[in-house]
Amino acid sequence: DGGITQSPKYLFRKEGQNVTLSCEQNLNHDAMYWYRQDPGQGLRLIYYSQIVNDFQKGDIAEGYSVSREKKESFPLTVTSAQKNPTAFYLCASGNLWPQHFGDGTRLSIL
Amino acid sequence: DQQVKQNSPSLSVQEGRISILNCDYTNSMFDYFLWYKKYPAEGPTFLISISSIKDKNEDGRFTVFLNKSAKHLSLHIVPSQPGDSAVYFCAASGRDSGGSNYKLTFGKGTLLTVNP
Numbered sequence: 202d203g204g205i206t207q208s209p210k211y212l213f214r215k216e217g218q219n220v221t222l223s224c225e226q227n228l229n230h231d232a233m234y235w236y237r238q239d240p241g242q243g244l245r246l247i248y249y250s251q252i253v254n255d256f257q258k259g260d261i262a263e264g265y266s267v268s269r270e271k272k273e274s275f276p277l278t279v280t281s282a283q284k285n286p287t288a289f290y291l292c293a294s295g296n297l298w299p300q301h302f303g304d305g306t307r308l309s310i311l
Numbered sequence: 312d313q314q315v316k317q318n319s320p321s322l323s324v325q326e327g328r329i330s331i332l333n334c335d336y337t338n339s340m341f342d343y344f345l346w347y348k349k350y351p352a353e354g355p356t357f358l359i360s361i362s363s364i365k366d367k368n369e370d371g372r373f374t375v376f377l378n379k380s381a382k383h384l385s386l387h388i389v390p391s392q393p394g395d396s397a398v399y400f401c402a403a404s405g406r407d408s409g410g411s412n413y414k415l416t417f418g419k420g421t422l423l424t425v426n427p
């Protein structure tokens with residue numbers, strides 16, 4: 202069964218810590234995306250990657266970093282520089298646009 | 312600057328009736344439009360799309376209409392079913408500021424409730 206797996210489902214971060222959210226896809230999609238959703242808001246693009254070893258900043262990249270060393274994997278690191286990290290994070294993949302989304306990771310600050 | 316707007320945060324309809332979800336956009340360079348459906352605690356699922364060269368696309372109970380002159384699109388669900396109750400996001404695709412990649416811009420979503 203092809204799909205996108207995000208882990209963990211819930212994540213807690215202490216002040217000053219970096220945390221990494223995992224995203225893996227087995228759909229053979231070229232492009233992968235990270236979005237952030239806040240209550241009552243649409244999805245806002247953090248980073249996206251069209252091919253391995255290349256990625257671009259989205260609309261709200263500050264305080265986040267990514268890597269794309271493998272086609273299947275696109276981890277997102279929420280750094281301590283991100284002042285308001287509490288949100289629901291969604292990873293997606295597709296060939297032209299996001300076609301499949303994972304079930305998300307909810308990040309909270311302790 | 313919100314380029315994709317869904318002005319109705321919520322919509323309630325009776326089962327069997329038509330649901331009409333609306334979306335407006337400001338950027339005339341958008342060339343593809345998509346609708347996604349999202350249940351609580353899950354990721355969105357792609358529902359239906361339309362190219363800017365068309366004015367209608369139909370898939371079963373779902374039809375999307377595009378009015379380019381008005382920069383407006385709508386999603387019609389006929390007949391509506393209780394299982395359609397979800398948040399619906401409108402999204403528009405266009406080149407990023409560098410001109411080399413496509414990216415989606417999402418609206419804030421409309422919560423549809425279909426009452427039995």
